[in-house]
Amino acid sequence: MLRPFDFLMVGAMLAAATVTYQIKHDTDNKAAEVRRLEAEIKLENDTIELLKADEALLTQPNRLERLVQTYAAELQLVPTEPTQLARPMELPMPKDQLPVPEGEEGALSASAPSDPIKDLITTGSVDR
Numbered sequence: 610m611l612r613p614f615d616f617l618m619v620g621a622m623l624a625a626a627t628v629t630y631q632i633k634h635d636t637d638n639k640a641a642e643v644r645r646l647e648a649e650i651k652l653e654n655d656t657i658e659l660l661k662a663d664e665a666l667l668t669q670p671n672r673l674e675r676l677v678q679t680y681a682a683e684l685q686l687v688p689t690e691p692t693q694l695a696r697p698m699e700l701p702m703p704k705d706q707l708p709v710p711e712g713e714e715g716a717l718s719a720s721a722p723s724d725p726i727k728d729l730i731t732t733g734s735v736d737r
Contacts, residue, residue, distance in 0.1 A: 666672075677686055 677684070
């Protein structure tokens with residue numbers, strides 16, 4: 610004899626099996642997508658490494674020098690002068706030549722101890 614409770618339990622088992630199958634199916638799809646993305650990333654990394662090697666080959670100084678000599682007449686290349694990059698007045702000053710701000714000059718002379726023994730004895734609460 611089948612009771613309504615039995616039908617309810619069979620329905621719950623079918624629903625659970627359906628949900629379990631759906632989750633498994635979604636997981637398999639996501640795993641396949643992850644494998645595809647990993648393959649794409651590996652391909653891109655391999656392409657980047659190949660392009661870096663190609664750039665290293667193309668920018669070898671010996672190769673560039675041969676090309677300059679071969680096409681010197683057409684290109685009319687000349688060495689870059691240092692003044693083409695920056696004029697001396699555009700370069701930053703060395704730190705030892707920087708002017709000292711006015712506020713720091715006074716602070717340095719005021720903080721210099723006048724009498725080392727008196728400075729050791731005098732506390733901050735005593736007026737001078």
